[in-house]
Amino acid sequence: MPSGTLRRVAVVTAIACAAALTACGDGGLFRHQYEYEEELYLQLDGSVTAYVNASVPALVALRGAVLNIDPRSRPQRDELRAL
Secondary structure (H helix, E strand, O other), X not given: OOHHHHHHHHHHHHHXXXXXXXXXXXXXXXXXXXXXXXXXXXXXOOOEEEEEEEOHHHHHHHHOOOOOXXXXXXXXXXXXXXX
């Protein structure tokens, strides 16, 4: 088999494996344990607006929040607002 053909077969096999890993399972190759995003907007007058998009487990792990992390429980809205 020529080396070019062997290389193409290897590339196609690698692509097929990567596609199978990302299509099946619960997160593909890279699984993120926590969802957390923080956006800060600085205004010209010096004020700052912060938007935090996070899962409850991420707030507990990354910010030390005292919240119930049971996925079946209802969100504790008052505690979340206090954060």
